[in-house]
Amino acid sequence: MKTYLDCIPCFFKQALYSARMSKASKKTQKAILEQLARTIQKISLKFSPPEMARIIHKQMYKLTKEYDPYKKVKLQSNKMALKIFNKLKRKVSHSQDRLLMATELAIAGNIIDYGAKHSLSVDNELKKILNYENKFIKKEGERLFNYQSFKRVLKRAKTILYLADNAGETVFDRVLIEEIKKMDTKKEIVYAVKEKPAINDALIEDALFCGIDKSAKVISSGVDAPGTVLSLCSKEFLKLYRKADMVISKGQGNFEALSAVKRPIFFMFMAKCPVIAREVNCEIGNIILLFKGKK
């Protein structure tokens, strides 16, 4: 997905928020916005939003010297999500369609996104998910929730590449991954996280902290952007990406990076900004399970 003009105000908001997360002085915050203003004049909008965000955050780190401003926030999100892990598992085991519930929860967990929401009360959002009675989780029907295709492809898939999005959300991913393994323990699932800090995206340490490695192989995609931009991926990752029977892509950032590729992918995310909502023709807050590519 290309960057829209509407993304530009959002880049400024994101940069300011990240600068504050880095504890930058007001002077540095202003310098960061001015630098971004210079960048905006130069970069082509043909880049996808995660590519733009990567450039912006790289420049920012030079000014703030803060390599991982969301480190603390990521750890908090992991801990808060882990606290409700058993409750999430119970929700799944008490539901009529276990896989459906696990899938819905995995997508709902995508709410833990500091890139799209800027300020966020993870605690409140988790409470909303737990209190869900088909109210919080809004779906647009089969058009944007291709569950039947998902189930069909999943059943046959032997190797599954699962592209992670945010820290904390990893716990929700674990619930779904464990459910998939329960279907067939022989399924090989690889959980790919980012190589270097990118907003609050999960890194290897987050995946391990949340216990994903108990049921999936955890790898890095090689990427240091808040979305799996193929041109930035490692050779090892790309090999796997090409040969996997199924790719599950979590989050807006991965959708923005991969929505135009030919490879069949199941995109799972919560629509959190008007640009994405327009792109897939849904409302903000909808949970999306979209199959793109050859069916």
Add this chain to the structure above:
Amino acid sequence: MKTYLDCIPCFFKQALYSARMSKASKKTQKAILEQLARTIQKISLKFSPPEMARIIHKQMYKLTKEYDPYKKVKLQSNKMALKIFNKLKRKVSHSQDRLLMATELAIAGNIIDYGAKHSLSVDNELKKILNYENKFIKKEGERLFNYQSFKRVLKRAKTILYLADNAGETVFDRVLIEEIKKMDTKKEIVYAVKEKPAINDALIEDALFCGIDKSAKVISSGVDAPGTVLSLCSKEFLKLYRKADMVISKGQGNFEALSAVKRPIFFMFMAKCPVIAREVNCEIGNIILLFKGKK
């Protein structure tokens, strides 16, 4: 009030929205954002947000050649608000404290603000106001709703300068002005609008269209910014501003322009952005009646 760093993303959003209101091509929209990016690097944040907005919109007009992009929207707002004028009057006449109700409605009418809200369904907002049962109108108590001082000063004031904000909102202002005149027909009320287009701020034509001239004298402040910036006001206006027994200032823009002046002013607005909410220490959506200056 000075401009905060948080205002910068908002300037970009505003510029993009205004560019679209001007029916600018995508190329021009991008040029406008790039020009704004250049401006941001140069201007001091000591200017108030309305002064910044004035510079930005002046530059924009050069690219779009559209002098009054909100003309149609302003007319629509006027028409929609006029449609409910009788209902608003009935609300006042059926209430126990007529002046209080008229004041609350006048502030609630400040929701019709394309500067702060960017996209807005005036129709929906008006419905919310009409269906109000002390639910839509949220107040923070006497600290931010100085109604007793307002009533006291109003009672004694012979000349009242009323600074208008947005088109459409003028109808709500008319309700309050007529209520004040009902208290004492000898009170002289002057309703000051902007001289030239500034977002959806009311001009002379809007005041007349909404029938304000039936109970107040309508003048222009001489300003072409979305806030009554004193250094831009005409001599005639400033004379009146200095000698009036009471100044009522409507809207965020006027508050941003005048919050630091020494002259006693009653500020009435709905808090619509996080910066203003932080500035006065309230929540977004609160209606504010704030007396500043010597008491």
